[in-house]
Amino acid sequence: MMARKVLALNGDEAAAYAVKQCKPDVIAAYPITPQTIIVERLSDFVADGELDAEFIAVESEHSAMSACIGASAMGARAYTATASQGLALMYEMLFVASSFRLPIVMSVANRALNSPLNIWNDMSDTMGARDCGWIQIYNENSQEVYDFTIQAFRIAEDHRVLLPVMVCHDGFVVSHSTEGVEVLSDGEVDSFLPPRDPVYPLDVEKPVTIGCVGVPEYYPEIKYQQEVATKKSIETIKEILREFNESFGRSYGIVEEYRTDGAEVALLTIGSISGTAKEAVDEMRAEGKPVGLLKLRLFRPFPIEALRKSLSGLKVVGVVDRHISFGSCMGGALNMEVRAALYEMKDRPHVMGFPTGLGGRDIRVEHFLKIIDELLMIAEQDALEEEYKVVGCRGPGCIGP
């Protein structure tokens, strides 16, 4: 095999480059930090004639999603990108996209939500949108952003799935960090991702009504159909990941294990913070501590079976959330979900949550070493005192600063 081209791309540029190769028919987007570079690059590609797409410069994110819904409903391949307040403004239309079962792909450069105004990274935006019926994929670096943007279109458009996909990467940490990204040739992307084959394209001979009233006599049946499709999509996602891995020499899974052999305690991370956490795991391993790490790539649909398998046999799991679910029982959504998934398991591990890196607070190896110390203590005592503890915050009750 010929060596592939390596380009210096930050996360946003990696997303834009992948989208260009996926040849969307319609891009409707509004710039918002830290996603802006994606929209800028794509509008350049269109203006320079490198990408034959309709670029709609909309007046808001609500309109961006609405335009994508219209385009996708008529059979086009539609794409948008957003972050933070933009995603919040889209919220109403997110449900419409998934309930219409439209294979829209959206990049999200994860950013905290106001207030106080904050442009930096955490996952308050997409975690808050976790019940909108979108598939959610979280990426650690530019390479993953590139690879999963391409796979997202395949997943979304697969006739067994037909659901919109959010491809998430951390704002600034990934979106603005330039890394070497091994890119596929246009031909390779074409062979992996054929043109969209819409099930109900706009056709005057076969008119279709989408988005009619769903009276109580029909609404539950339509919603349960959607729930079954979402849950079942996990098998198709695994299949597509396998095909991508085999075709292009990657090794992606929906849950990834790092140094879990013989581990008694493990961190469960999501997104770019996984890289820092791995450093801490390495340091602990060097001292002979039985520590491993699990990186969750897929949050929706939630990979219950894979997670149960990976977590069985562990004594303690520390779940690292990147947001706070205010007033919830477990600090963050990921921690809640992991705990719920393990509840019926015999010999389940203790699970403690660590909401961290809020609003772009830098989380370093030292923080993870403190978290791991806490996990090892829980393992020793075989008891958990607190459900969660915020990391990277000054003051009592938190691990700081």
Next chain:
Amino acid sequence: METWEEVTFAGYILEPGNAESYKTGDWRSRQKPVINQEKCTFCLLCWIYCPDGAIIRKEGEVEIDYYHCKGCGICAYECPSGAIRMRSEMEGE
């Protein structure tokens, strides 16, 4: 009625113009108009006032279309000869 496996994909409506087969009269609650043909003078005020087009005009008489009538009572209120009365649904047609 259809199960979740039988309803159309995402609730799409795949046949055009099917509003025609939608029985909106089952929204009616409690009461329905009944015509006393002997009192009816065929003035057609009910036919004009009915907001749902649920009065059917026939040769020399009018008939209520219960398939679409919502039971609002406007026809009975407007009828100058007292030929239309609102009756409980329980009384039968």
